[in-house]
Amino acid sequence: MPDAEDTLTNALRRRIIDGEFAPGTRLSEISLAEKLGVSRNTLREAFRVLAEQGLIEHIPHRGVSVASPGVADVVDIYRARRYVEPAALAAGSPLHPAVAAMREAVELGETSLEARDWRTVGTANMAFHDAIVALADSPRLERLFRDIAAELRLAFLEIDNPEALHAPFVTRNRALLETFLDQGGPAAAAELQDYLVLSERTVLGAFTRLRHG
Amino acid sequence: MPDAEDTLTNALRRRIIDGEFAPGTRLSEISLAEKLGVSRNTLREAFRVLAEQGLIEHIPHRGVSVASPGVADVVDIYRARRYVEPAALAAGSPLHPAVAAMREAVELGETSLEARDWRTVGTANMAFHDAIVALADSPRLERLFRDIAAELRLAFLEIDNPEALHAPFVTRNRALLETFLDQGGPAAAAELQDYLVLSERTVLGAFTRLRHG
């Protein structure tokens, strides 16, 4: 079955992001290869890709495990986000196609919030920010964001309180979109700065609460 | 010979960056594996890592070749740089350890300029900007910069006029460092914006000159 590997990498990626393998889980080459119906070598190639993306951690001679981001990782992820997202929003055009994606993400978030479908709320949230980055029209920045967004999802999985994590930001997304359209990029960028600070604080708070009981 | 792969990846990476394999060169699995004294499978794992880093391009069933960045890539690389570098400089502290690295890079650039050692001038140049990014204390931003800097080196290799490419920026690096120390981060950030615009223009100019004769 040639070409299994691209598919394999994506499949593994999705399953990890979806939480099928909890953060920190050890991924055994032999058993996982058997489970997925591929050879060890093919699986190892996929591992290398995912490790480079930060989704799994590879320790020589000790195998790979699903990344489990710690406080330092969350801090760094938000730092990177603050570098990229507000600037993308500040320079973004309201006519950019990504604006439609922003709107759709906001609406999906709102309907999912009503349905109390927190998982989808989280997905919509990420899609919203992904659209913001897309405003920059930079494949490399998009790739960076794709990777750190995936890592952040792992952090969310560790916390496992999706309502507190995602719900508060649905209305903020709506407000941010309207600020962007009504008052322009720079105003929206300033708002997003505060937004990200608050979001980081929310995540970090949940994290330390985890550690202390 | 276990643990060959991390070493292998780094070795290949360095050889590519050093121009041993010209941009666009097809890398045959069989012959390269033989040349490097590793098996095809091990080499393929290294390929996956380097492809993820953007150093080589992988086309299914057609193998990998050394990336040869085009105009669009250069534009995107500089876009990403403008997002990250000035902000890092603006927020950076003069007391940060990376400042020492900035200084060393400037001095190395100056001595290499005198010696007309353009290769080292280019290296020092990149080290200077690497130190700027290090001001942000963000592993993920550093990784992004490491990858795009490597890609940019490939673009430089394609142009192959290192003097025009690197020499003009030695004095600018010195000036930028002094602005940062004397007038602070924001002033230096503004200067760096212009710097990067000029640098991009230099590279793009050389590129189009290549295409037209």
Next chain:
DNA sequence: ATGACACCGATTGTTCAACAATGATAGTCG
């Protein structure tokens, strides 16, 4: 001569089995 078509060869994609090397574990001894 030219264009479509079928074939062939080289290369990549993937698997399997084997062995070396390492890290963790468990058991032993002082």
Next chain:
DNA sequence: CGACTATCATTGTTGAACAATCGGTGTCAT
């Protein structure tokens, strides 16, 4: 009870093999 050692499961790496695909070559009909 702690340090040492032997064992063992797992990873690291290899080589050979076969399947699948791509690109070029040559043929053939028009």
